Amino acid sequence: MPLPPLPGHRLRIVTEREPAPGERGFMNVRKLTMVARFEGEPGESEPFTYDCADRTRMDAVVVVPHYRRADGTRMVVLRSALRPPVAARPREVWPVPEKDSLGELWEVPAGLVEEDERTPEGVRGCAARELFEETGFEVDVAKVAELGPSTFPSPGMIGERHFFFHVEVDPAAQKPPPEDGSVLERGAALAHVSLSDALTACRAGEVEDAKTELALRRLAETLGG
Numbered sequence: 001m002p003l004p005p006l007p008g009h010r011l012r013i014v015t016e017r018e019p020a021p022g023e024r025g026f027m028n029v030r031k032l033t034m035v036a037r038f039e040g041e042p043g044e045s046e047p048f049t050y051d052c053a054d055r056t057r058m059d060a061v062v063v064v065p066h067y068r069r070a071d072g073t074r075m076v077v078l079r080s081a082l083r084p085p086v087a088a089r090p091r092e093v094w095p096v097p098e099k100d101s102l103g104e105l106w107e108v109p110a111g112l113v114e115e116d117e118r119t120p121e122g123v124r125g126c127a128a129r130e131l132f133e134e135t136g137f138e139v140d141v142a143k144v145a146e147l148g149p150s151t152f153p154s155p156g157m158i159g160e161r162h163f164f165f166h167v168e169v170d171p172a173a174q175k176p177p178p179e180d181g182s183v184l185e186r187g188a189a190l191a192h193v194s195l196s197d198a199l200t201a202c203r204a205g206e207v208e209d210a211k212t213e214l215a216l217r218r219l220a221e222t223l224g225g
Contacts, residue, residue, distance in 0.1 A: 008039035014047055030054045053158040057112040061127040064108045064147065064166040064215050065137050066195065073194050074223060076216065077169070078207075079134055080189040081107045106191065106201070107209045108216070109134040111180075113163070127165040135190060136175040139167050148218045153211055162211055166219050195220055 017031040030052050035044040065077040087103025111130035113123055128141045147164035154160070171192065179185040193201075199220060202213040 010037045011035075012037065012044070026055060028054045055158075057114060058159065059113045059118075059123075059150075059161045059163065060110055061113060061123060061130055062108060062110045062147075062162050062164045062211050062215050063127040063131050063144070064164075064219050065131060065135055065169045066166060066219060067169050067171055074196075075171075075192050076108070076195050076198050076219070077135055077137075078106045078191045078193060078198065078212070079109055080191075081105050081209075082184045084184075105209045106207050107212045110162075110211065123163050124165065127163070127167075131167065132178070133180055134177055134185070134188070136177040137167075137169040137173070138175070139169060143167055147215060147222065151214070164215055164218060166215075166222070195223075 012035050013032055014035055015033040019028060032050045032052065033047050034050055035047050037044045067075050069075055081104070083103055083105055086105065089098065089102065109131050111126065111133065113126050117123060117126045124144050125141050127144050128139055131144075132138050144165050144167045147166045150161045150163045152160065153162050177188070177190075179188070195216065198207065198216050199213075201207045202216060207213060207216075
């Protein structure tokens with residue numbers, strides 16, 4: 001049964017506080033006053049305040065490199081990543097004990113869309129660029145295929161879109177990843193694992209990154225299981 005139409009409610013920004021000089025950084029907070037208009041009701045709601053995250057490079061690509069071994073096993077390439085917001089989780093908010101590795105995750109390659117990449121062709125090129133930076137696989141942009149529609153990973157906090165791609169790679173042609181020179185990309189580990197084992201790791205909580213699990217499940221669906 002298809003989903004019903006969305007209700008048709010709309011949000012409108014009334015005011016936005018401009019950041020003070022020198023206040024803007026990699027991630028910023030937009031302090032908004034908004035009103036809502038509800039379909040079928042007259043007028044607008046009372047004004048309410050809402051804070052949301054913002055950054056100059058808003059959107060990101062997510063790309064799954066994969067290949068088939070001689071025995072027919074479908075392999076994927078994962079990469080370790082350091083995530084400061086996860087590492088900085090205050091102990092007082094923990095509802096369950098956390099791992100000693102808190103802040104270090106297994107992910108598929110991903111990265112931010114640059115300002116000059118904000119076209120459909122640019123986003124695809126971004127996926128190829130990030131793939132090489134993070135894994136050392138150079139691929140023809142034309143071979144980078146979409147992996148389902150884009151999504152909002154955290155719509156209550158930031159308007160970031162994730163654009164999903166996959167591409168078949170040649171493991172024999174892999175080069176040392178150049179990385180982007182940042183501290184967070186230094187010394188990353190790469191893991192070539194079967195798609196089946198990667199999905200098992202998702203179910204076991206060994207892969208805790210949501211975009212990675214979504215991308216791997218979409219790849220399995222795309223490839224037929």
